[in-house]
Amino acid sequence: MAGLLKGFKTAKDKKTKRHLIALLLSEHDIEKTGLPQLKLDLMFVSHVTTSPSTFTSLVDKHDAACILIGVQSADNKHISYARKKHPCAFIIITHSRTCNNATARMEAVRDGANMITELDNADLQQALEMVSQLGKDVGPYVCPYCHTRDFTQKDLWIHCPLYHINVPNSVQRHRDNCCPICMNIQSLPMMVHIHDDHAPSKEPHFGRPKLYAFALVVCQRPSDDKFLLVQEFGSNGYFLPGGAVDHKEHLTTAAIRETKEEAGVDIDLTGVLAIHYAPSMHENYVRLFAIFVATPKDENQRPKTLPDFESAGAVWVSAEEIPSLKLRGDEPLVYINEKYCKGATVHPLSLFEF
Ligand SMILES: [Zn+2]
Numbered sequence: 390m391a392g393l394l395k396g397f398k399t400a401k402d403k404k405t406k407r408h409l410i411a412l413l414l415s416e417h418d419i420e421k422t423g424l425p426q427l428k429l430d431l432m433f434v435s436h437v438t439t440s441p442s443t444f445t446s447l448v449d450k451h452d453a454a455c456i457l458i459g460v461q462s463a464d465n466k467h468i469s470y471a472r473k474k475h476p477c478a479f480i481i482i483t484h485s486r487t488c489n490n491a492t493a494r495m496e497a498v499r500d501g502a503n504m505i506t507e508l509d510n511a512d513l514q515q516a517l518e519m520v521s522q523l524g525k526d527v528g529p530y531v532c533p534y535c536h537t538r539d540f541t542q543k544d545l546w547i548h549c550p551l552y553h554i555n556v557p558n559s560v561q562r563h564r565d566n567c568c569p570i571c572m573n574i575q576s577l578p579m580m581v582h583i584h585d586d587h588a589p590s591k592e593p594h595f596g597r598p599k600l601y602a603f604a605l606v607v608c609q610r611p612s613d614d615k616f617l618l619v620q621e622f623g624s625n626g627y628f629l630p631g632g633a634v635d636h637k638e639h640l641t642t643a644a645i646r647e648t649k650e651e652a653g654v655d656i657d658l659t660g661v662l663a664i665h666y667a668p669s670m671h672e673n674y675v676r677l678f679a680i681f682v683a684t685p686k687d688e689n690q691r692p693k694t695l696p697d698f699e700s701a702g703a704v705w706v707s708a709e710e711i712p713s714l715k716l717r718g719d720e721p722l723v724y725i726n727e728k729y730c731k732g733a734t735v736h737p738l739s740l741f742e743f
């Protein structure tokens with residue numbers, strides 16, 4: 390692990406030196422980090438010890454930018470002490486048992502740790518390199534969490550999650566929630582806003598897509614095994630009954646309502662044939678289709694024939710007829726002929742939890 394801190398050798402132009410203080414379990418652990426090989430003209434002056442009392446005096450004496458703690462104490466006293474003395478330092482716990490225990494990880498964060506890892510983990514090297522690089526370039530921005538100054542947009546984007554990902558959203562929301570980059574007041578957590586809207590990448594960021602949900606119905610009449618198809622408006626051809634889910638409506642309710650509106654038939658849903666998720670390649674939306682299986686409540690109820698905004702009417706057709714019909718889309722062929730008629734699994738309605 391020699392050369393763990395190689396990234397630190399790049400910042401000789403920094404005027405004020407920053408200090409790295411490490412408390413490790415043994416000489417062997419110190420070897421592993423490669424810390425003693427660092428020279429004093431590096432960006433970080435490193436101080437490494439295995440003695441808790443020496444650690445305490447180092448923490449008292451130096452303006453620490455980064456602190457490594459590789460020993461565990463029941464009350465996390467080293468972490469708490471380092472955090473109290475250095476509110477803005479990057480504190481890394483390199484103790485294996487803390488790293489791999491769920492409760493201990495949370496307690497270390499509570500007491501002031503920024504990161505919990507292990508000495509032989511490549512993440513440690515990456516974090517040290519990131520911490521050493523931050524602040525090399527001078528920019529106009531102030532961190533909204535710790536108020537450290539002079540960040541570039543790119544550095545702030547790296548610094549915020551690295552140093553502050555554990556700050557509860559509620560704490561951040563209580564502060565002045567003005568973004569330091571765009572100066573807009575944020576309703577989202579600042580971390581989400583900075584991630585989404587101020588990424589350093591030149592790629593345009595589309596944010597989260599809008600989701601449109603649809604319910605479609607494969608409705609079969611038991612007496613002659615025919616399927617209900619809607620004659621769509623604009624002479625577009627035939628299609629499965631169904632449509633877009635309305636505000637505050639469930640998928641199942643939409644399936645029943647749309648079948649009544651478009652086909653004039655009251656149905657009982659009996660299962661779920663498929664769920665199809667379709668991201669749009671060009672625009673910022675996704676569509677989710679739930680395809681239900683149903684039977685008519687009353688086989689003698691006639692399909693709709695009165696044209697209105699919903700459809701021109703509806704009709705019962707055999708599966709064999711479907712390939713010869715003009716269809717608005719492939720869905721009747723896919724879900725009736727290729728799936729349902731070939732014995733595709735019909736899942737229980739309890740698949741959906743409402
Ligand atoms: Zn900060």
Ligand SMILES: [Zn+2]
Pocket residue numbers: 568569570571572573582586587
């Ligand atoms: Zn902003």
